[in-house]
Amino acid sequence: MNTEIIADNGVVGAGGAGFPTHVKLSGSGDVVVINAAECEPLLHKDKELIRSYADRLVCGLAASMQLIGAKRGIVGVKRKYADVIDKLRLELASGMEVVTLDDTYPAGDELVLIYETLGRVVPPGGLPISVGAVVLNVETVFNISAAIEGKPVTEKYISISGSVNYPCTVCVPVGSSYADVIAAAGGVTVSDPAFVVGGAMMGYVEHDLSKPITKTTGGIIVLPQNHFVVQRKLWNWTKVVRVGRSACDQCSFCTELCPRNLLGHPIEPHRAMRSLGFSESAKSDVQGTQFCSECNLCSYCSCPEGLDPRNVCAENKRRILAELREGAPRWANPPFRKERSSQHFKNRRMPTERLIKKIGLANYINKAPLKEGILNINRVVIPLKQHIGAPATPIVKQGSKITKGDLIATKKESVLGANIHASISGKITNIANDTITIEKES
Numbered sequence: 001m002n003t004e005i006i007a008d009n010g011v012v013g014a015g016g017a018g019f020p021t022h023v024k025l026s027g028s029g030d031v032v033v034i035n036a037a038e039c040e041p042l043l044h045k046d047k048e049l050i051r052s053y054a055d056r057l058v059c060g061l062a063a064s065m066q067l068i069g070a071k072r073g074i075v076g077v078k079r080k081y082a083d084v085i086d087k088l089r090l091e092l093a094s095g096m097e098v099v100t101l102d103d104t105y106p107a108g109d110e111l112v113l114i115y116e117t118l119g120r121v122v123p124p125g126g127l128p129i130s131v132g133a134v135v136l137n138v139e140t141v142f143n144i145s146a147a148i149e150g151k152p153v154t155e156k157y158i159s160i161s162g163s164v165n166y167p168c169t170v171c172v173p174v175g176s177s178y179a180d181v182i183a184a185a186g187g188v189t190v191s192d193p194a195f196v197v198g199g200a201m202m203g204y205v206e207h208d209l210s211k212p213i214t215k216t217t218g219g220i221i222v223l224p225q226n227h228f229v230v231q232r233k234l235w236n237w238t239k240v241v242r243v244g245r246s247a248c249d250q251c252s253f254c255t256e257l258c259p260r261n262l263l264g265h266p267i268e269p270h271r272a273m274r275s276l277g278f279s280e281s282a283k284s285d286v287q288g289t290q291f292c293s294e295c296n297l298c299s300y301c302s303c304p305e306g307l308d309p310r311n312v313c314a315e316n317k318r319r320i321l322a323e324l325r326e327g328a329p330r331w332a333n334p335p336f337r338k339e340r341s342s343q344h345f346k347n348r349r350m351p352t353e354r355l356i357k358k359i360g361l362a363n364y365i366n367k368a369p370l371k372e373g374i375l376n377i378n379r380v381v382i383p384l385k386q387h388i389g390a391p392a393t394p395i396v397k398q399g400s401k402i403t404k405g406d407l408i409a410t411k412k413e414s415v416l417g418a419n420i421h422a423s424i425s426g427k428i429t430n431i432a433n434d435t436i437t438i439e440k441e442s
């Protein structure tokens with residue numbers, strides 16, 4: 001067993017930005033942590049996958065442990081999902097354990113999860129491997145398990161929730177459209193729907209339902225246009241700055257409840273807000289913002305004035321990262337108050353139930369049962385870049401016939417990237433705009 005089989009089958013992180021998994025598993029560590037916290041309100045695909053296929057998760061975990069030389073494998077699951085925990089415990093092999101988590105947000109933040117499951121704190125700007133851990137998303141581990149059997153990534157599991165007739169989790173070919181997926185949930189139930197992709201807290205509003213599902217799309221929540229979550233996601237920078245300058249009273253609740261601050265990282269969103277008020281260029285300039293996870297807790301929950309410290313931090317973070325790419329020096333030895341983690345971490349976590357009420361999602365069905373089978377789709381548009389790194393290079397021609405699972409685009413040699421495979425059988429009808437279109441033949 002080596003990482004080549006994972007690279008060949010196009011496995012990338014299924015729950016985040018799509019970091020190529022073969023690279024993540026090419027280092028060495030003492031523990032693999034599976035992130036089954038799934039803390040975004042109304043999204044349930046990871047739990048659904050474990051309920052149905054716990055054995056496959058364990059197979060992928062064992063392979064991942066072997067690859068990085070780890071003796072321990074941990075699955076972090078919220079305590080309240082007792083049936084999921086029971087299913088897992090029936091399958092776990094030697095060296096593996098379930099660690100139960102409180103029902104808080106953001107339990108699935110990689111650094112929070114490492115602290116909760118291992119008691120280790122990743123330093124500011126560090127990676128999990130710096131404390132010996134590799135963290136993998138549930139669906140990524142399923143895809144590792146499939147890769148071992150020679151099956152490439154051709155499908156994606158998606159939860160569809162909110163204002164739809166039948167909230168559910170479906171398995172769809174990569175490249176299906178958002179519209180296909182929403183139809184699988186029985187369509188929308190409101191006359192003015194807005195589509196939040198990726199989660200109510202960290203996702204974004206998508207207006208174009210012809211956009212394709214990729215290897216990293218996690219969920220779609222349909223909400224009315226005037227819903228709090230939708231309206232907040234539509235604030236532009238001018239509004240963020242205007243209300244931030246005029247109404248921030250420096251109460252610092254945003255900082256006191258910030259999960260990264262609670263881990264001892266030097267992020268203080270209230271200071272970022274304060275600097276906004278003194279900046280003529282409407283920019284904040286606080287170095288600690290680069291450690292923001294963009295969880296949105298400060299903006300949607302902590303701030304009593306309803307301001308947007310998250311976007312101030314995120315904007316500042318983007319600017320700092322761009323400057324680093326241009327060659328600016330790194331912040332050497334950022335302050336790290338590790339001892340703070342144990343002081344306040346437990347009693348300042350945000351209960352998910354309270355969060356759900358606060359952001360106006362309490363009246364929606366908070367379940368998304370898995371539908372059997374793979375959605376039957378006639379046309380897919382597969383992006384060549386669904387991952388961190390360089391886009392894949394097409395190796396097929398327009399007009400050629402293709403079978404599901406065939407390699408259609410390859411990662412460049414010695415460059416970070418991922419292979420792409422056909423998600424349905426049919427004919428290549430278009431290769432353009434960094435996508436490959438496949439249509440089934442009648």
Ligand code: SF4
Nearest residue numbers: 258292293295296298
């Ligand atoms: S979004 Fe807010 S609460 Fe979350 S890490 Fe960033 S500053 Fe902290």
Ligand code: SF4
Nearest residue numbers: 248250251252254303
């Ligand atoms: S919680 Fe809101 S009002 Fe208080 S410091 Fe933070 S941004 Fe300002």
